[in-house]
Amino acid sequence: MELSKRLRAVAGLVTEGASVADIGTDHGYIPIYLAAHGTAGKVIASDINEGPLERARIHIQGQKDVCGKIETRRSDGLKAIKPGEADTMIAAGMGGGLIIRILEEGKDVTEQMKDLILQPQSEAGKVRSYLNGHGFVIVEEDMVEEEGKYYPMMRAEHGTAGTYTETELCYGKLLLEQRHPVLREYLLREQRIKRDIEVQLGESESERSAKRRKELEKERKLIQNALEYYR
Known part of the structure; x- marks a missing residue:
């Protein structure tokens, strides 16, 4: 099978x-x-x-x-x-x-x-x-x-x-240490998605948009931290 x-x-x-x-x-x-x-x-x-x-x-x-x-x-x-x-x-x-x-x-x-x-x-x-x-x-x-x-x-x-950072919990400490190629593809895709969402939010000043921007900022930081493993 x-x-x-x-x-x-x-x-x-x-x-x-x-x-x-x-x-x-x-x-x-x-x-x-x-x-x-x-x-x-x-x-x-x-x-x-x-x-x-x-x-x-x-x-x-x-x-x-x-x-x-x-x-x-x-x-x-x-x-x-x-x-x-x-x-x-x-x-x-x-x-x-x-x-x-x-x-x-x-x-x-x-x-x-x-x-x-x-x-x-x-x-x-x-x-x-x-x-x-x-x-x-x-x-x-x-x-x-x-x-x-x-x-x-x-x-x-x-x-x-052992000790895990928030980034390692989110994306997998061993995957990051191995510089797993599929994880890298995923991270780059997620990075593009976050950027697109930010563009869609535009200059909106609504409370909901402000909250989402804050969430995106944290998510993008975690992705950037993860991508540092591939440098």
Whole structure:
């Protein structure tokens, strides 16, 4: 089975031989890929909704080489996953706020996990901040562009995180240190977008425009700080 660039990058963060709980599995593509390639010996494919879970079951049944390696389970986050059942959690393609809620509510499960592989669709900085403040350290990051959209992702382990600046939280300390080329593309695009918005605001003196200008000034400063890593 061929994965999208985004999902392939997420799967690439999984450690060989892991037992995986894929939270919000949707079509079950990542569990099938991990089982078929021998990356994971056991995968729990879970979703809160029965519809996506049924689609995942159909896709799994259509792949004979993964028979017996994947279990589907209806679960709200980690609530139906027992501590010790999996050493790796994947949460990809959902908002950062939802990922944080899942981690917060599933502390008894994540305490016994080795890896958290997270791909937030929004608020990645808040996810990094949560990990850093709750006994996890980000040990690997990646970012891909697919069909005009940019997807950051990270792998975290138990440990003590070092000091992060606001820029590093926002855009990813490891991505910046690596001078990741996809992050640079994203930063330059965001820089252009901010400039265009400022032009659109023009000389308006409304309270709303003034507030937005202040926000843009902060956002542009963070982008500029991030681009300094590429000098």
